[in-house]
Amino acid sequence: MATTARTVPTASPLAAAHAALGASFTDFAGWSMPVRYASDLAEHQAVRSSAGVFDLSHMGEIRVTGPQAAQALDAALVGRPSTMPIGRAAYGMVVDHAGGIVDDLVTYRLGETEFLVVANAANVEPVVVAIADRARPHDAHVADETARWALVAVQGPASVAIVDPLVDADLTALGYYRCTPAVLDGVDVLVARTGYTGEDGFEVFAPVEQAERVWNLLLEAAREHGGVPAGLACRDTLRLEAGMPLYGHELSREVSPYAAGLGRIVKLDKEPGAVGLEALRRLSEEPPTRVLVGLRGSGRRAPRAGYAVLADGAVVGQVTSGALSPTLGYPVAMGYVEAAHAAAGTALTVDVRGTELPVEVVQLPFYRRDR
Template sequence: MNTQVSSATVSPTSTPLADVHAALGASFTDFAGWQMPLRYASDLAEHKAVRERAGVFDLSHMGEIRVTGPEAGAALDAALVGRASTMPIGRAAYGMLVDHEGGIVDDLVTYRLGEQEFLVVANAANVEPVVVAIADRCRPFDVHVADETARWALVAVQGPASVAILGPLVDVDLDALGYYRSASATLRDVPVLLARTGYTGEDGFEVFAPVEHAVTVWDALLSAAREHGGVPAGLACRDTLRLEAGMPLYGHELTRETSPFAAGLGRVVKLDKDPGPVGLEALRRLAEVAPARVLVGLKGSGRRAPRAGYAVVSDGNPVGEVTSGALSPTLGYPVAMAYVDAALSAPGTALAVDVRGSELPVEVVALPFYRRER
């Protein structure tokens, strides 16, 4: 069968909520070609609100690719490293798309919406290569691949008050909607896809809404969040939240030069698929050889934080590189993720980070740095 491929209009540089963010006093930054709210008032205040109450995020820069048809599950088995064909309806799965050498093209979340319908959510910077790759790999199957990025707004509510905030607004029993599950819902008369997923280390939900209803959904969620002490939250605090939770960011911890095994994500790779996706043979070879460098957490002291690109050293010799780092608002000390020589990756190992010629002592620790109480 020949795969049918369609695309929505080219994604804009501003999300459908840009005017709302401006009215809220947001500072903007260019992220993957999108003008995104970096912060509204204070990075630290927004971070703290998410950890203690709730934050509302605009994630409409993310890409949505819909795959439908009689062979949709088998097609995604051939495109991605996971096994979409065995996912129950209503479940979501974290996974990846890799290249012929096993390098990571993007990390993705796939939602099974129906027997013959899936939604793949890609990082904003990688929407085009992901759409091209999925369409190409699905070509032998009876499926339709559609880039629907421009059709959807995505608003997230993250934090311990998320259920209390969202519950009265939707016609879904949130207590019955488990982690990494999704359901169709209605929010203020708007049909939405509601998913219990997120990127902060807290409980929370992501709400996919038709772009023409973006403001209605945002206003409803933010108004309800404020009743529980919640705030609008920008990309700056989202980065420190995901770092504390040990969640990788594409372009930092994940690239085409890194494999899922070096990143500690081999669990999402299904090596026994036959036929398998592009890159499966390379992944099988990589799985048999211990990576030279692996991703670890680093804990510092004081107030100076390692930053991406800084060298990790041992006895003055370079042994790795920091991929993300910040002073943790929750923990009160510097944290970082880094790729280091596998022989030096055990928790408790004493290393240092070269910060402009000065060596900042750090200790290897297990990820994540922060784990919410359940």
């Protein structure tokens, strides 16, 4: 009998550190990553009240360099990276010829002719292929550097107090969606004021060979402020509360930026030739039939991904993500519903294992931090 070999997930460069902390691991996008250390709830609450330290080394790092790197990325992404000042970051997407989302990502401009594109772990290969193909007419070089970098995030209201004393850059003056090179205890790093939790925070890119050193320094400093190591489980409830989409749930090739409520990041006044540009122009003029909304429930039973959304007993949508909100104390979910039922305040139900539970359409995000 023929057998199929099981693919062994890639270990994080911080795997030994996580094991020493008692982490539970899960396979995620081909990587073995810590899902939790002790308690999902405690880790979630620590991020909201003080800080959590996350290993994000499964994310993909793609460096684009050369005299026409900016023009190459203009052709590859839905935005216009050529207009970004050095030291800025921008949320963006790669779409296909039909305007479907290949991946959502963050682009950092490191220099006049140098950019770093950070892609989701499951989509590194298609993003590298897409950018390289679209960059071909330009004088630019595309390199997948995922294996070279570890990525550690410190997220929460204490993040400035934690990270700023460790580096030689003034992080108090670093604006949101900005980045700066820095030195952390002798290690050259890139520090970005970005994150995926709805809180203030930093993401620190460090060479793989220095990963444990950087992780340990950041975690030690975080503990002094009540911070804890945090896994993927709480990262998911944090981003859900903050109304942040997750590829494979809210975003896919079957969804356009407009249906996802992200049309604001699309730049249509670009040079002809950008992949998906004509499709995006058409989609911008056609109201989507289904749109992404927030759904607020009651009680303790939360809608989950895949559950049907109903109006008067008829299916009008589907939940893409859902959980009992640790911060708010009631069920929250995101999902796509028919445009006629998408207005805030609309009363709908979700089929939770055969029981229709009431939900209300609400404006995203569910949670917004005090600034």
